[in-house]
Amino acid sequence: VPMYDDGTNGGDETADDHVWTVIVSDITAGDHDWGAVENDGTTYGAWLIEGGNPAFNLESDLLTLHGSTDYEIPAPAGPDVTKTVLFNVDMTEWLDEEGNLGIRVFNIANGDQVRVHGSFNNWQDCTGCNMTRTPGSNIFSLALEVTGQAEDEQGFAYYMELTEASLAAAAQRFGALDANGEPSIVDWIGWETSPRAEGNRGFMLGADDGSGLLELPLESFYDAFPGSVIPEGQSIEVTFSIDMNNDGGSGFDAAADSVYIRTHDKWLNLIQGYSDGSDINHYGAVNDGTGIFNFTLTLNGPVMWQVYYKWGFYDVSESAEFDEAGGGLGSVPRIRYLHQDADADCAWPSTYHFPLDEQFNMSDDDVVPEPWDSSAICIEL
Numbered sequence: 001v002p003m004y005d006d007g008t009n010g011g012d013e014t015a016d017d018h019v020w021t022v023i024v025s026d027i028t029a030g031d032h033d034w035g036a037v038e039n040d041g042t043t044y045g046a047w048l049i050e051g052g053n054p055a056f057n058l059e060s061d062l063l064t065l066h067g068s069t070d071y072e073i074p075a076p077a078g079p080d081v082t083k084t085v086l087f088n089v090d091m092t093e094w095l096d097e098e099g100n101l102g103i104r105v106f107n108i109a110n111g112d113q114v115r116v117h118g119s120f121n122n123w124q125d126c127t128g129c130n131m132t133r134t135p136g137s138n139i140f141s142l143a144l145e146v147t148g149q150a151e152d153e154q155g156f157a158y159y160m161e162l163t164e165a166s167l168a169a170a171a172q173r174f175g176a177l178d179a180n181g182e183p184s185i186v187d188w189i190g191w192e193t194s195p196r197a198e199g200n201r202g203f204m205l206g207a208d209d210g211s212g213l214l215e216l217p218l219e220s221f222y223d224a225f226p227g228s229v230i231p232e233g234q235s236i237e238v239t240f241s242i243d244m245n246n247d248g249g250s251g252f253d254a255a256a257d258s259v260y261i262r263t264h265d266k267w268l269n270l271i272q273g274y275s276d277g278s279d280i281n282h283y284g285a286v287n288d289g290t291g292i293f294n295f296t297l298t299l300n301g302p303v304m305w306q307v308y309y310k311w312g313f314y315d316v317s318e319s320a321e322f323d324e325a326g327g328g329l330g331s332v333p334r335i336r337y338l339h340q341d342a343d344a345d346c347a348w349p350s351t352y353h354f355p356l357d358e359q360f361n362m363s364d365d366d367v368v369p370e371p372w373d374s375s376a377i378c379i380e381l
Contacts, residue, residue: 003036029060031364033329036071040122047119048073050153053330055364081205082147086215087116089131089158092138093224093302096166101231103224103267103302104173108133110165114221117191118156120146131158139218146214150207155200158221160190175273186277189266192222195306196372198332222267222304225374230301230348236338237298239353242311245291248324248362256316259285259293262323264308264333271303281312281321292356305338305377310367311360324360326367334361335369339379346378 003022007015011023020036033053037045049071056067091114093102106112114131117123121144131140148154162170170176171183178184194201203216220226230236240261244252263269266277274280285295299307310333312323327333336354340346361367 027058027062029058029062031055031057031325031328033331034069035330046122047155050155055330057363076149077151078149080147081150081208082145083205083208083212083214084143085146085203085205086213087131087142087144087156087158088139088216088218089114089141090139090218090220090225092220092226093229093304094160094221095138096169101233101302102229103271103304104232105162105166105170106160107163107166107169110163110169112163112166113161114140115159115161116142116144116156117159118154120144120148120154120156124159146205148205150205153202153204155202157194157200158192158219160192160221162190170270174271176270176276184276185270186266189270189277193265193308194219194223195308195335195369196223196374198335198369199330223306223372223374224304228305228374228377230299230303230305230338232302234301234348235298235350236303236348237296237351238307238338239294239296239351240285240309240336240357241292241294241354242285242357242360243292244287244313244360246359248360248366250313250322250324250360250362251315251317252313252322252360253316254287254291258283258314258316259287259295260312260314260321261285261295261297262310262312262327262333263297264310264327265304265306268299268303268307272297272299279327283314285311299338307336307338307354308333309336310334311357325363326361328364331364332367332369334367337370337372337377339381340377342378342380349381352381 001022003020004010004012005020010021012021033055035053036048038048040046054068054071056065056069058065094106096104096107115129131142133140167183167185176184260281260283262281264279269275270277285293287293310324310326312321315322338352341349
């Protein structure tokens, strides 16, 4: 939707005052996120929002609004800083190489590439953003010159560009084929989502220290560090639970409505054969008689230790599904982590019960993902 600074269109009051405005009609009640893009001649434009997206809630009267429909781009605090930034990512669990029991979809022989997509290089429109494998390792690196304000957040993500041959191999391996036997995998499968960062990664250039260099910490693609993937050939029976007595005022009727769980991670959904990578609802949560609903899934390796999900229910009175908050544009769903058993030499258990989710989340502020702690992958169960 185009915005205007001409004093005439889109509700704009004053021409050329650098305040761009648009009026959007027919907004539905509920939670909404938004953003702004500058048309800089690239395919997708330059994203102008720093940090999380502005968000607002429109109540059912379609008049009462909470949240933000304005965003101010801060004026520069000083001169720009230019540094050569060194990016490093570990692809161990993703390499399609003999003996690897991990995700195993990234095949260098097929021409697959790892790239750095960020706010500083036009994201997927980037050039010169392919990373190079360090000889004798599974680490891929790239040095890029980045210019910006010292304290501005520079957003980025590692991107796994899979060739058609690699996509076809993944589709065959995970059963992601359409009725014609062709690969059926979502277009955005190569974008990583960092559970540690709860979205894209980020860094600040910092003040000019005279070195002209900034080396970022070594990361693992998708935060799947070596040993954090339940290997191929192993399964874990995973149970989720929620107390629907605390329904947040959603109108849930335990006697009539059906509770489901919605798995959110594209790789989980693809590998487990749930979908082409799209989010999907799983019905069948069972009330234990106290208002606590349990749902069990058998996850077959390879599968990462993090699980993205949220709860929902089919509202019989409305003949509609009702998802809890989280997981929309600019927000995260629930994130839980599977853990190894410290009393069994840190082996993966055959069953795992996530802690009870104590309420049905009605706003993004209610969503509190389990904290990321890679040092706690092996605990006493």
